[in-house]
Amino acid sequence: MKIYIKTYGCQMNENDSLYMMGILEKEGHEIVGSIEVADVVIINTCAVRKKAEEKFYGKLGEALHLKKNKRDMLIGVGGCLAEKEREKLLEKGADFVFGTRSYPRISELVEKATSGEKFTYFEDHIDEIDSSTPRRLKGHHAWVTVIYGCDRFCSYCIVPYTRGREKSRPMEDVLNEVRNLALKGVREVTFLGQNVDAYGKDLGDGTSLAKLLRESLKIEGIDRLWFLTSYPSDVTDELIDVVASSDKISKNFHLPVQAGSNQILKRMRRRYTKEEYINLVNRIRNKVKDVSISTDIIVGFPGETERDFEETLDLLKTLKFERVNLALYSPREGTLAYKIYEDDVPREEKIRRFQRLLEVQKELNRELNERYRGKVVDVIVEARAKSGLMYGRDIRNKIIAFEGDESMMGKWAKVKVRKITAGPLYGKLVWLEGSKDDEDKTLWRSGAQAKSEEG
Numbered sequence: 001m002k003i004y005i006k007t008y009g010c011q012m013n014e015n016d017s018l019y020m021m022g023i024l025e026k027e028g029h030e031i032v033g034s035i036e037v038a039d040v041v042i043i044n045t046c047a048v049r050k051k052a053e054e055k056f057y058g059k060l061g062e063a064l065h066l067k068k069n070k071r072d073m074l075i076g077v078g079g080c081l082a083e084k085e086r087e088k089l090l091e092k093g094a095d096f097v098f099g100t101r102s103y104p105r106i107s108e109l110v111e112k113a114t115s116g117e118k119f120t121y122f123e124d125h126i127d128e129i130d131s132s133t134p135r136r137l138k139g140h141h142a143w144v145t146v147i148y149g150c151d152r153f154c155s156y157c158i159v160p161y162t163r164g165r166e167k168s169r170p171m172e173d174v175l176n177e178v179r180n181l182a183l184k185g186v187r188e189v190t191f192l193g194q195n196v197d198a199y200g201k202d203l204g205d206g207t208s209l210a211k212l213l214r215e216s217l218k219i220e221g222i223d224r225l226w227f228l229t230s231y232p233s234d235v236t237d238e239l240i241d242v243v244a245s246s247d248k249i250s251k252n253f254h255l256p257v258q259a260g261s262n263q264i265l266k267r268m269r270r271r272y273t274k275e276e277y278i279n280l281v282n283r284i285r286n287k288v289k290d291v292s293i294s295t296d297i298i299v300g301f302p303g304e305t306e307r308d309f310e311e312t313l314d315l316l317k318t319l320k321f322e323r324v325n326l327a328l329y330s331p332r333e334g335t336l337a338y339k340i341y342e343d344d345v346p347r348e349e350k351i352r353r354f355q356r357l358l359e360v361q362k363e364l365n366r367e368l369n370e371r372y373r374g375k376v377v378d379v380i381v382e383a384r385a386k387s388g389l390m391y392g393r394d395i396r397n398k399i400i401a402f403e404g405d406e407s408m409m410g411k412w413a414k415v416k417v418r419k420i421t422a423g424p425l426y427g428k429l430v431w432l433e434g435s436k437d438d439e440d441k442t443l444w445r446s447g448a449q450a451k452s453e454e455g
């Protein structure tokens with residue numbers, strides 16, 4: 001059958017879809033890039049924000065419209081919204097609805113749906129995903145989910161309810177997957193988890209993210225390792241030391257702070273204070289040379305006063321994050337915040353605060369990016385940007401765009417930074433792996449970053 005998969009939301013969802021594609025292809029199905037030609041449409045949904053939910057309903061509407069002229073077409077809905085809405089999605093036109101831990105059985109679910117039965121399926125089969133599971137690859141980089149679910153229960157977040165409690169994969173199996181990926185030409189791996197720092201805790205055998213990174217360093221062919229997303233109070237000194245110890249591990253910590261006021265952090269049920277967070281950032285910066293720290297902030301959480309907001313603004317100015325993802329608070333049914341707090345910051349006020357943070361962050365970005373001016377930076381070429389330029393990222397997760405073509409993808413390159421903006425950097429390619437001038441292999445093998453050059 002021809003199957004079209006549309007994915008919304010985070011990297012975890014993206015990765016789940018890549019596994020679904022691999023599983024379906026192995027069973028002889030064809031994954032197609034256009035909804036119009038599909039026999040089966042699978043929508044992998046996100047429930048974290050209202051906007052993602054609205055996008056899903058738009059796509060469902062499109063699929064239902066096509067189904068009017070193609071009655072045999074099947075519509076399957078998975079992901080976080082499927083967990084939240086369940087049977088309601090059958091009423092809205094889906095043929096089958098499945099859970100975030102049920103997708104390893106996607107092939108059987110499609111098979112069952114062809115019989116004409118409408119159904120929901122929420123059994124936990126997540127343990128069936130292992131290093132032998134077929135998966136689609138996208139270039140030289142692969143996500144590897146190492147822990148499912150989250151036990152943190154932040155008051156605004158739906159994830160612990162839609163993705164369940166924490167469950168780690170055995171370390172040897174993760175390592176086998178990374179070895180297999182390396183054999184297939186993957187050079188960069190990102191270990192994924194909603195709270196990736198909790199990796200191994202539930203296994204009770206001493207497994208940890210730090211150990212996983214240390215073992216992964218031994219795998220030949222893998223040039224860079226990343227991990228995402230960290231929960232601040234779960235970051236250990238052991239992890240910081242491992243990151244500091246190797247040029248192959250990204251020098252970027254994504255540490256969502258969410259707010260700069262202790263009153264708001266408490267209402268969010270985040271398990272750290274502003275002071276503890278600052279202390280962690282300082283510990284990381286003291287140990288990991290040239291590290292970049294990025295964060296997430298929610299603006300206009302219930303009860304956020306002007307003073308609370310000013311504290312967040314101060315934190316931004318003090319800590320000078322390399323990147324900040326800003327989001328307006330939106331109440332999510334099923335969460336604690338939805339139940340116990342009134343969404344009392346007016347929308348215009350949320351937008352004003354959002355814009356103010358954005359302005360300040362833009363200035364900071366420009367200032368921080370100045371350090372790159374005139375430097376030659378090592379990147380692995382990733383893809384073509386909408387601008388038509390090729391781009392890659394350095395080990396600090398900084399994006400650099402330059403003239404080039406698709407044949408460069410997956411190769412190491414040296415790019416001399418020519419133009420600084422508040423967003424990406426722009427530069428000129430000065431060396432490409434495998435090219436005629438590829439004489440000094442030791443430089444890129446070392447993974448050394450941002451070497452200064454004259455001029």
Ligand code: SF4
Nearest residue numbers: 150152153154157159
């Ligand atoms: S740590 Fe908090 S915000 Fe992150 S997934 Fe878990 S509950 Fe949600």
